[in-house]
Amino acid sequence: MPEPRISIYPMLAVNFIGTLGLSLVLPFLIFLVERFGGNAIIYGLAASMYPVFQLVGGPLLGRWSDIYGRKKVLFLSQVGTFISWVIFLAAMLIPVTRIVDVRSGMLGSFVLTLPLLLIFIARAFDGLTGGNVSVANAYLADITEDKDRSSVYGKLSVSTNLGFIFGPALAGILSVTVYGEILPVIAAVLISFAGILMIAFLVPEPRTHGLHDP
Template identity: 55%
Template sequence: MNFFKIIPPKIFPILLVNFIGILGYSIVVPILIFIVTDLGGNGFIYGILGAMYPFFQFIGAPILGSLSDRVGRKKVLIISQLGTFLAWLLFLLAFILPQTELWSQHTGLTGSYVMTLPLLVIFLARIFDGFTGGNISVANAYLSDISTDEDRNKNFGKMGASTSLGFVLGPAVAGILASTYLGEVLPLILAAVISLIAIFVINTRLEESNPCVVDTGGIELKSFRRFFQVEHKDCYFDGELQANPQVKESWKTILSEPGIPLLFSIYFLTFLAFSLFYAGLPIYANTILHWSASDLGIFLAYSSLIMVLVQGPVLNWLSDKVSNEALILIGSLLLALSFFLLSIENILILYVANTLLSVGNGLMWPSFMALLSRTGNKQKQGAIQGYGNSMGSIASMFGLILGGMLFESIATYVFVIGAVIFFLITILMAGKFLNRRKEKQVSVAAQG
């Protein structure tokens, strides 16, 4: 079978960029809880640290998303990856600093922790990475630019598969490297190297996708101003001449787009539920299950492997037969069931829950992103994806803090809260699904 029949050449570079970025990020996921506890932190500090990235991404993602509408996706992707690389260097700096105690606390709400100098530096690294972390929203806007209505679902399914593949390899590699002599340092070094590779791939392999921007070539290190030199050209959309927009889209204008408020609500709720999972699971693994970094890495890698299969061949087959709304509905229902099963402290049931979670997420999220990418003004996709990313960042910020705090008091029942959230999403999508079917029936009746 021809490789390019599976992955068309026009989307391969952005899939590669996305895979490399996720690989670098996911390498640190299974070891972060161990780093935090080794440096004096606890579940509460882990939750706060996790919230730093989405909080500052909430600020930076709309800026970078709107900027990509004006100066091009490629340049903004380079800025984002450069920020990630510098953040990893700052993260590595923490390991050579003395563990000087800055303050400590012991309360019923926060538990017992010691804030050390290395922990503070890691907080700064996550803040910097979050502020420049608009690569996901810009990558989705890029894919929206180069997709048509016929291949949009399949393309976003492949994007989801590239994300999951990164999550397959990242945790597995982290578990292996963390068991070496260098411990957690070696995965961090690899993450920094991967960020450099991503910058190279974007600069040399990615073509500009924004139709209203003429790319001026690669980075000129001698002149930062030249990097932003963009020739704007007049663009025709729907028979109407429009100049490339220079005014930043606001929350109000984006939310006025038909269908966006509901989709942003689902965006928020999905990230809220998953942030409870990502806050609770590492603490669960470390304190109750007594897993090692390798055990947690295998668990996460298994999940991502299932998602690769679902988001690749399965979703590719279903995309022409089942609507996005139906796939989101089915996926959210499976996620609700999986989150409920996660609250049961049994290894076999945990892996069953993990399987259902992976299938549900594999069906739901690419379908949701495809639906979002075809909703609203096409010339505002950078802003729509950026603000959508911000909705996810707000939810992640609260969810990670809340998840870390709640696990200290209610333990695995925190996952039941996630199950309730996904059941609410199921109800919202059921309403949208029924409305869409009614619209189709009215349209068919009118044509008849």
């Protein structure tokens, strides 16, 4: 009896949700960094935290997915994203507490505050657990045949690009409300939680060389 085919679309939706949540913060991150005591260089460092730590976490999570299963590691990664957004939200809600004034020839003058420190921790933790991309690629490789792989990865690329298109647009719409930048961050928390639910209930553990829905 043939094995049931696994649809690629829940995985594409999870990938879209991941990039949507990530790109939500991009339009206003610089304003938050400046508000919490940072400068342009600190903004650049904050923006780089995710990709830098993803270089460390991505290969590790990809390796774990080979050992423990794609779904488990995808779930772990999405939970990490959710926790990082909760930390980010906390940074926006707590009082601005000065930790140290810094005057550096390399980094310029800025104030390290508690909210600014939490933003760095949130972005770094999200990057460290952000193995969605590498695991998603491995997952789709497991459930597709060689003849369909180019088409499937093309759709994965489309879902990624759509996330980066709609994320900043949604952030712009939400941030002009009376709630300001806090509303897009709340949206990111809810979106990442939706990703957890999708992985838990809609993404099955793949069997190598399965077939996807056309």
